[in-house]
Amino acid sequence: MAEMITHSSQPLNAEPKPQDLVKNDVTPIDLFYHRNHGPVPRDAEAAIHEGKQAIESWEVSFEVEDGVRETGIGGKRLSLAQLRDKYDTIEEDIALQAKSTIANIVWEGCLLRSVLVDLFPSIKEKKDQGDWHVVFESSQDCGEEEGGVFGGSIPGKIVLDPSVPVLLAWKQNGEDLTLQHGAPLRVVVPGIIGARSIKWLRKVTLSSKPSQHHAQQQDYKSISYPPTKEMPSAEEKAKLMAETEPMNWSPLQCVITDANLKIQDVGEGGSEGNEGGKAKVVLRGYGLGLKGVPLREVDITFLALPSNTHYDSSMDEKLTQEAAVKQGQAKRVELAFTGGHKNWGWSRWEAEVDLDELHQMTGGETRGQLVAVAKAIDANGHEQTRWPDWNLRGVGFDGWSVKLVQI
Numbered sequence: 001m002a003e004m005i006t007h008s009s010q011p012l013n014a015e016p017k018p019q020d021l022v023k024n025d026v027t028p029i030d031l032f033y034h035r036n037h038g039p040v041p042r043d044a045e046a047a048i049h050e051g052k053q054a055i056e057s058w059e060v061s062f063e064v065e066d067g068v069r070e071t072g073i074g075g076k077r078l079s080l081a082q083l084r085d086k087y088d089t090i091e092e093d094i095a096l097q098a099k100s101t102i103a104n105i106v107w108e109g110c111l112l113r114s115v116l117v118d119l120f121p122s123i124k125e126k127k128d129q130g131d132w133h134v135v136f137e138s139s140q141d142c143g144e145e146e147g148g149v150f151g152g153s154i155p156g157k158i159v160l161d162p163s164v165p166v167l168l169a170w171k172q173n174g175e176d177l178t179l180q181h182g183a184p185l186r187v188v189v190p191g192i193i194g195a196r197s198i199k200w201l202r203k204v205t206l207s208s209k210p211s212q213h214h215a216q217q218q219d220y221k222s223i224s225y226p227p228t229k230e231m232p233s234a235e236e237k238a239k240l241m242a243e244t245e246p247m248n249w250s251p252l253q254c255v256i257t258d259a260n261l262k263i264q265d266v267g268e269g270g271s272e273g274n275e276g277g278k279a280k281v282v283l284r285g286y287g288l289g290l291k292g293v294p295l296r297e298v299d300i301t302f303l304a305l306p307s308n309t310h311y312d313s314s315m316d317e318k319l320t321q322e323a324a325v326k327q328g329q330a331k332r333v334e335l336a337f338t339g340g341h342k343n344w345g346w347s348r349w350e351a352e353v354d355l356d357e358l359h360q361m362t363g364g365e366t367r368g369q370l371v372a373v374a375k376a377i378d379a380n381g382h383e384q385t386r387w388p389d390w391n392l393r394g395v396g397f398d399g400w401s402v403k404l405v406q407i
């Protein structure tokens with residue numbers, strides 16, 4: 001069992017160490033992060049305990065509210081067994097992201113688009129319209145403080161977009177969903193923040209307005225706010241929340257997960273008399289494109305800190321400014337991608353830099369601590385944001401990645 005960093009046990013919020021995460025292209029289930037606002041639902045727990053028949057009988061209701069059509073349509077219910085039998089099963093490699101972590105999973109299920117068009121054929125007319133939403137509701141009760149039942153929504157045109165495979169998923173990495181990750185049935189929304197991929201799905205509603213659930217209206221919002229300004233009162237914060245749009249698309253980004261000095265053994269390429277072998281810095285990490293646009297490259301710049309300075313994360317913004325000036329000296333890591341195709345999974349990357357190359361990048365100055373700064377560029381030539389505006393909730397960070405090199 002992999003070691004996880006546990007932030008809370010009730011509800012369970014845990015994630016793997018970053019350096020363990022990038023060892024596999026497909027994230028093993030025991031390294032799949034946990035993010036929860038409440039306990040595992042009792043009905044889901046009971047279904048898993050009772051076995052296959054109870055799992056196959058798990059039902060989801062589908063409804064259309066007034067405003068999406070001239071009049072609402074009565075609810076329709078489908079069991080997991082019916083979803084399996086009636087709709088084509090597909091597999092998709094989709095990365096789900098939470099604050100500070102990610103999981104790249106091969107999901108299996110059916111397209112939500114197929115289900116909605118089958119149940120409500122006229123909804124196809126709204127394919128390009130932005131005035132409606134698909135609202136998801138879980139059976140997870142998060143308690144009064146967290147707004148009760150967990151839920152969220154995404155714009156309806158995303159669900160009907162044929163290039164965005166929004167899934168009703170029942171398998172992960174070839175195995176049935178685990179209880180902790182949403183069994184018997186969950187939503188998987190590619191490219192969108194993980195909070196919208198609702199676990200333990202019980203209800204799907206087509207609505208003229210976004211979800212009113214707590215997680216949509218009172219959480220996961222990037223509220224720009226000057227860091228030098230006094231923190232707002234509860235009343236002011238509520239007003240800012242109400243005025244700010246919910247987060248949806250995950251941003252273009254890359255993350256350095258580990259940066260270490262490696263001494264190559266003589267047998268790996270060293271020469272006789274070179275007992276210490278050849279030294280080089282090895283960096284690993286991952287990147288994620290915006291709206292499925294694949295990454296083209298990751299550019300890495302090395303900076304040497306003054307000998308009397310010790311790195312801490314409060315220096316990151318200034319270090320990205322220094323790295324921006326030295327982009328002409330950056331180490332370029334080119335990534336393989338297929339033009340014209342969406343990539344909803346992550347892109348792992350690795351770079352090796354020998355000491356001669358490192359000395360050139362740092363002007364020969366390596367007496368102090370060494371940091372690496374990385375940015376991503378996608379297939380359309382768009383560059384990752386160097387440093388985002390400070391936001392009140394601290395969510396959705398997409399700035400260049402800064403990492404101390406372990407020597």
